[in-house]
Amino acid sequence: MLTKKPWRLGTRAKLLMRGLRYSCILPYASIDGWLTVDEAITLFELAKGLTEPEPHAVEIGSWQGKSTVCIAQGLRHKLGAQLTCIDPFDASGDHESKDMYDGRASDLNGPLRRAFEENLKAAEVRDLVDVRVGFSHDHVAEVNESIDLLFLDGDHSYEAIRRDFEDWSPKIRHGGYLAMHDVVHPVHEGPRRVVEELIKNDPQWLEQRYVDSMFVARKARS
Numbered sequence: 655m656l657t658k659k660p661w662r663l664g665t666r667a668k669l670l671m672r673g674l675r676y677s678c679i680l681p682y683a684s685i686d687g688w689l690t691v692d693e694a695i696t697l698f699e700l701a702k703g704l705t706e707p708e709p710h711a712v713e714i715g716s717w718q719g720k721s722t723v724c725i726a727q728g729l730r731h732k733l734g735a736q737l738t739c740i741d742p743f744d745a746s747g748d749h750e751s752k753d754m755y756d757g758r759a760s761d762l763n764g765p766l767r768r769a770f771e772e773n774l775k776a777a778e779v780r781d782l783v784d785v786r787v788g789f790s791h792d793h794v795a796e797v798n799e800s801i802d803l804l805f806l807d808g809d810h811s812y813e814a815i816r817r818d819f820e821d822w823s824p825k826i827r828h829g830g831y832l833a834m835h836d837v838v839h840p841v842h843e844g845p846r847r848v849v850e851e852l853i854k855n856d857p858q859w860l861e862q863r864y865v866d867s868m869f870v871a872r873k874a875r876s
């Protein structure tokens with residue numbers, strides 16, 4: 655006798671469905687920047703997984719919006735969600751990055767800020783983003799709400815990333831997340847030293863892991 659098998663998704667369909675989950679961050683692929691696919695997916699998933707009401711993410715170092723789009727798409731559909739982006743949009747940065755930033759900025763048909771705005775509009779996330787033009791340390795005092803997800807990707811020199819970590823990580827709420835880019839990097843030493851010296855052995859930073867060059871940790875609940 656022929657028994658009817660229960661209907662199940664096959665492996666191929668499951669894989670395709672997995673891919674579809676990330677279709678909303680596809681615009682990220684057309685934006686200039688340095689984020690790998692797995693880093694992009696991780697930022698998206700971290701933002702999407704936030705369960706606090708009115709979640710607040712902060713990104714330091716936005717460039718043309720590659721990581722911005724991933725975080726903002728993760729926040730999409732969450733009531734009152736907001737992503738605060740801080741960047742001078744003048745291609746300034748650490749000694750190792752400056753020439754590259756200048757070169758890439760001069761390839762644009764206009765200012766960086768305009769490219770950032772256009773990329774956010776094309777990805778349909780502009781409404782979720784609050785832009786603060788300037789250096790991270792100039793804006794730290796005015797951001798008073800607690801942070802659910804902090805992404806550090808601005809100045810990669812040791813002094814600057816240490817200052818960013820010390821200024822901004824106390825604002826992460828208990829149970830919130832820190833992501834730091836370029837921690838595993840052949841040139842930039844700053845982010846790696848900050849992780850090794852200030853985070854790695856601190857029991858308040860849980861669930862420490864690496865995704866390509868990016869470091870992720872969760873602040874303990876209390």
Ligand SMILES: C[S@@+](CC[C@H](N)C(=O)[O-])C[C@H]1O[C@@H](n2cnc3c(N)ncnc32)[C@H](O)[C@@H]1O
Binds near residue numbers: 741742746747789
């Ligand atoms: C590596 S890029 C950011 C890349 C971006 N997150 C992406 O996914 O494409 C670093 C950016 O941070 C900016 N920046 C440099 N120093 C900064 C600071 N102190 N505060 C905020 N942004 C800074 C740079 O001008 C540049 O736009």
